[in-house]
Amino acid sequence: MQSLSAPKRSVAKADPAPSRWAYRLQRLWLTPVFRKLLRVGVPFTVSLAAGMVYFADEGRRDGVVLAIADMRAEIYSRPEFMVQLMAVDGASEGTNEDIREIVPVDFPISSFDLDLERIRQDIAGLAPVKDVNVRIRNGGVLQIDVSERVPVALWRHHEGLELIDSEGVRLGPVAGGRGEHGDLPLVAGKGAEQAIDEARRLYAAARPLNERMRGLVRMGERRWDVVLDRGQRIMLPESDPVQALERVIVLSGAQDMLARDLVAVDMRLAQRPTIRMNKGAVENWWKIREIAVATE
Numbered sequence: 001m002q003s004l005s006a007p008k009r010s011v012a013k014a015d016p017a018p019s020r021w022a023y024r025l026q027r028l029w030l031t032p033v034f035r036k037l038l039r040v041g042v043p044f045t046v047s048l049a050a051g052m053v054y055f056a057d058e059g060r061r062d063g064v065v066l067a068i069a070d071m072r073a074e075i076y077s078r079p080e081f082m083v084q085l086m087a088v089d090g091a092s093e094g095t096n097e098d099i100r101e102i103v104p105v106d107f108p109i110s111s112f113d114l115d116l117e118r119i120r121q122d123i124a125g126l127a128p129v130k131d132v133n134v135r136i137r138n139g140g141v142l143q144i145d146v147s148e149r150v151p152v153a154l155w156r157h158h159e160g161l162e163l164i165d166s167e168g169v170r171l172g173p174v175a176g177g178r179g180e181h182g183d184l185p186l187v188a189g190k191g192a193e194q195a196i197d198e199a200r201r202l203y204a205a206a207r208p209l210n211e212r213m214r215g216l217v218r219m220g221e222r223r224w225d226v227v228l229d230r231g232q233r234i235m236l237p238e239s240d241p242v243q244a245l246e247r248v249i250v251l252s253g254a255q256d257m258l259a260r261d262l263v264a265v266d267m268r269l270a271q272r273p274t275i276r277m278n279k280g281a282v283e284n285w286w287k288i289r290e291i292a293v294a295t296e
Contacts, residue, residue: 083142151184152184155188205246
């Protein structure tokens with residue numbers, strides 16, 4: 001007996017391929033910019049919007065500002081951050097007073113309120129200061145280490161007498177006259193401070209004349225005159241002045257040239273040195289010559 005059964009129906013299989021929108025979404029997820037935008041950009045935007053809503057109220061803003069100010073003041077006023085006093089090392093008494101005058105700090109003060117670079121620049125602007133280091137050391141001390149310029153000469157000009165260092169920097173006027181610094185050489189004339197190295201070499205070469213030497217005068221900002229007592233001068237050339245001065249010293253040692261009645265020894269022309277006698281010596285020379293002519 002043959003059994004009867006229902007005819008089999010063909011079932012369509014599901015398409016495994018994603019839809020167009022699902023495919024596009026998957027492609028977006030594979031894009032680094034899109035992933036970063038979702039992970040960072042969206043939370044940032046939400047947080048920013050929430051913050052703007054919160055700080056839209058003026059009372060809330062003022063409360064946050066006051067809280068930050070109180071926190072800052074509490075940190076700044078902690079004992080380990082407080083500076084109690086100032087110490088200055090390496091400075092003379094006058095420079096020390098000038099430093100304390102231009103650094104008007106009321107102690108105690110928080111180290112956060114000190115502008116160390118500004119303090120250093122103000123101190124470095126003082127004429128006697130060559131170098132300065134400013135720091136805060138343990139114990140709450142504002143430490144200022146100063147290296148002062150050393151005066152090497154006195155410079156006389158139309159405004160008075162001043163101390164200058166080896167670089168020609170003016171260190172300040174001398175109120176008491178040259179007697180307070182008798183051990184320093186004296187230079188004069190416009191531009192003398194700019195040629196102080198050459199002046200020091202001339203002073204070293206003129207050591208045999210130290211007892212008679214009064215100073216050096218800069219002439220025309222080009223050359224030097226050596227000024228001796230009795231109004232005598234040694235007029236040096238623009239080039240090789242030390243050599244010319246040494247030549248005059250040798251001649252004077254051999255013939256007592258500078259002990260005679262001379263006004264000046266002109267060495268500006270190295271090939272032809274000139275001696276200028278004073279008025280009395282010239283008159284005596286003419287009288288001797290007249291006598292010599294008359295006897296002939």
